[in-house]
Amino acid sequence: MVQGRIEKLRFIAEEMQIAFHLATNLTDPFFARTIARHILVRAENLIAHARGLRRPLRDAGFDTNAFHTAKEAYATEFEEYFKVARHKIGAHVQDFDFGKRIELWNDIEIVKLSYFVDGAREIYEGLAALTVPGYVPYAVPAELSDPKIVEILHQIQRSLDARTWVEMGTDSLAMARGNTSAVLNTTPVHARAGQLALIRRWIALQLELRGKLAAYPAIARLFKERIVTDIVSFCDCLVTRPVAADALQAMDGLNKLVQAENQSSAAIDDFVAASHFETDLAATRRVRDKIGAHLEIDEAETLPMLLADLNAFDLDKALAFYDRVAAAFNKQCFAVLFLRMYAADGARLYGVTMGHSAVKPFAGVAEPPPAAPPALPLINDEQEYAKNLRRWLDGDENQKGTARDFFWKAFMGSDSIEDIKETEHFGSGTRYHSHQFRKAHQFLLDALSDGLSDFDFKGVLDLVMSCRGGAPYPLSEVLVRCAPHAPVFRQYLICHVLGEIGSEPHESVSDFFDAQAHSPTWAVRLEAVMARYKSFIKNEGVFRTNHKGQTKVEHDALVASMTQAMSPDERLICLLGFASVHTGPLAGVFTTPFNSNYTALQAELEMLILPLLNDDDANSKVAMLKQLIQTHDYVGVSVHIAINLNSGENHPLYAALVDACCRGTIIAASNNQASRHLAISYVMKKDHRFAFEIAGPLADRNPDWIDAQILVAQILGEIVGAEADARKRVSSIRSAYKLSPMQEAALAAVETEVQNRVTRQEE
Structure with a gap:
């Protein structure tokens, strides 16, 4: 009994010293105090075990007066300084006055902690004089003398300081x-x-x-x-x-x-x-x-x-x-x-x-304020442009954030190298606009034209997208100027980004859309039409909102002009894309002026889709279609159509619908249902890795949705090489959730699929 308690006392004292060593080599106050909470917890543990040890020592004939005095003095100091902190922010996190919580946190500092760490060791070493059987002399933990640990901690501190x-x-x-x-x-x-x-x-x-x-x-x-x-x-x-x-x-x-x-x-x-x-x-x-x-x-x-x-x-x-x-x-x-x-x-x-x-610092005194404010970013420096572009393309999230902030400032404030004039005609009037094409814009244009890989080209376009809320006109001009020499795939990407920017009036962008609307490639033609529609919704929506319902361009006439030369299948996909714009990122202030047009578009879509559904006697497919339209889930509508086409995957509309969803031409609404249907679109395309990239975060965001967890397992079960991950996911779901017989059967089917594939690979 005595030996066991003594062993626990030594363990407590050792852990307190290790925690103190870690905290004192991380001078960041928040990091240090977070670690130091363990000292508070173990100090209370030491008091409890020391008090529990006194009686058996006394019963065994040992003189415990000095031991008792030391531990009670230690307990008294702990009661005064750290008992409340131990309960409120150490072993538990409990309700407490906001200001008092800050005070308790700041009181966790090196001087007070050293008293309790050293005191724990002294209480333990005080037992040596009693010659208690089983007592082991205290040895300083080896971790305290390992320079590699200190260097790791200092590296962490340097990263915090940076x-x-x-x-x-x-x-x-x-x-x-x-x-x-x-x-x-x-x-x-x-x-x-x-x-x-x-x-x-x-x-x-x-x-x-x-x-x-x-x-x-x-x-x-x-x-x-x-x-x-x-x-x-x-x-x-x-x-x-x-x-x-x-x-x-x-x-x-x-x-x-x-x-x-x-x-x-x-x-x-x-x-x-x-x-x-x-x-x-x-x-x-x-x-x-x-x-x-x-x-x-x-x-x-x-x-x-x-x-x-x-x-x-x-x-x-x-x-x-x-x-x-x-x-x-x-x-x-x-x-x-x-x-x-x-x-x-x-x-x-x-x-x-x-x-x-x-x-309040954890140790020492607070550092004096910096003598001078931080230097302004070098928004006219070519080397800074190149360095920050590399940060954006290859860096982590913080580096990308730094690069994006730099380019935002450079796009807005670097030296102007060209003044672009734009003339807007409306009714019987004319308005003149002037836009500054700046040094940072020219750098971006040169970068896009300088032999980038498709991956980096798309990365630069992502940078443009992230900065589109500042001065959209010159960013759009950069893309239009690099487009003539771009291959088809990049022209498709440029169409998409220009639609998201929505720069208008912008004659060169309008001319680009006109040219791409006649591209021999359907995906490019469709994206050009979608980009024009997005720009219209954004700009016309703002105009109508600001001018109490006045209109510059009539919605239905524009839609008719853009779709009249399309085949029935092409027009259906285009209208699905248009409808999805009203539930995508532009939904709200931009789309509200078009509510009646959107309602008419929903009705037209239902009329066009019904003949494609070979329904049962209960009209369940029609009911599902209406439900999907009413919930504004046009990716779900597309999946529903594709699944129910008479010829299945062999129907030409099947691939066109699935591709439009996967490319984002038909926009997924910002809800869980639409995200699930987007993942299913990738499954139908047999692109299971992209499906996983959508379904995984969906499941993570919705820990209460068991079917979303199962969908991830099903997708992993289809990926060659992911058999171990699929089995692990199935096991995790079974362990974490209460499953219905149907859900259990779905997991069993994943296991069977994985096992059959492994067996085929081994044969």
Whole structure:
């Protein structure tokens, strides 16, 4: 009994020293304090075990007076400084006054922590004088003298110091970080969402550190303990725990607080109902209770037993569970308008300059403010253009963001090299426009004409798309000028981007559309017509909104002029594309003036499609068509038509419809149903990898939608070489969700398909 408790005391003291070593070599206050929370947890554990050791030592005849005095002095100091912090932001995340939470967080600093870390070691080493059997002299953990660990930590710190942007912070400690635009979480529902955003940050931070220090078992174990503890805290903050109202653990989860605001908590409740949430949480909580937030006090469970249980615990499975829970939180945030900002926590803010922070340092004193403001970007420098274009094409998300911000400023403010005049004729009047073609635009034109691969060419067009909201005219002019020498595929891409930009009036763009409308390639002709329609909707919609219903161009006349020379099949696809524009990114202020035209277009589409459906006696296909049209899902309409064509895949309309959906000519509405149908379009095209790229994120965003998870497994089951991933996905779904017999049969079919293919490959 005594030996087991002494062994646990040594383990606690060692972990506190390791955590302190990690925190002191990461000077970023938020990172350091996140790690240092483990010291608070283990300090409370040490007090509990030291108190539990006193009686058996005394009963065995040992003089425990000095030991008792030391541990109680330690406990008194802990009560004063860190007991509340341990409960509120260490072992749990509980409700607390916003300002007091910041104060507690700032109090986690090197001087106070060193007292408790050194004190834990002194309490343990004080047992040496008692010559207790089984006592092992304290040895400083090897991790504290390994220079490779320090170098890894310093590399992490250097990467943190190199950050040059400001981010949005919606968590409850955002005000305690530098270069963060913080929001206040004052109402109960906002406070809980802020706590969830905070725990999500902690878990991501600890996962990053664990990954970089995975070669060191004691450190990896420490972070495993912290991550498991924080996963449980996240779940308790999201879903109201079923305990007695007067229990210490009683706390309203986000689901209950959302309901108190007369909002639906279906995103959370449906996930809990569909999944094995309680079972998975209970398994994680058992580890958290025994070695995460606590260290099991029962002498029957020895330290080797506890460590064996921790090592056997499948962290990857727990993280997969956490990912689903976090996705349910995100979905709930998107479902409630006033919570949407919490889904954007950590987003980079552009146009905001970093400034001196008043954040309390973890160690030492705060750095003085910079002597001079940051240098302005070199928006006229050719080398800066080239460097930032490479960042955009090859960099990570932050590098792409930096490049996009640079080019936005360069497109708006670099030196003008040409003044382009545009004349707009309307009615009996004329209006003259002037546009600046700048040095940055010329660089982009040269880059597009300089032998780029198709992949990089498309990447440059993506840059144009990301900057189209600034000065669209010169960006469109860049594309029109490079188009004459571009091959057919690139002309198709240019048509698409010009339609998204919607520069009008723009004679050279209009001439380009006219030329491409006569291309021998159907995909190019269709994209040119779609681009013209998008530009019309955007510009005419703004005009009608600003001029109280006046019109410059009549909608139906324009549609007739663009489609009159088309074949029936071509016209059907074109009209489906037009209808999809009204539910795509332009929907809203741009499309509202055309509501009556859209309603007429829906009716015309239904009339054109009905003869293509060979319906049953119950008219189920017609009913499905009406439902899809009423839900504005034109990708779904296209899939429905293609599946029900008499000749199936051999019908010429089949491939044309599927291709139009996969190319984005028929735009998928921004809802889950349309995204699922888009994934199915790629399945019908037998492009399963692109189908997976759509279905995977769809399933991740909707952890409550079991059929979306199964669709991913089905797609993986069709990909040659992905057999192991398919089997893993099937196993994960079975483990995570409560399945109906039909859903289980669908998974079994995936397993059969995979096994049959493997057998054929082996023969």
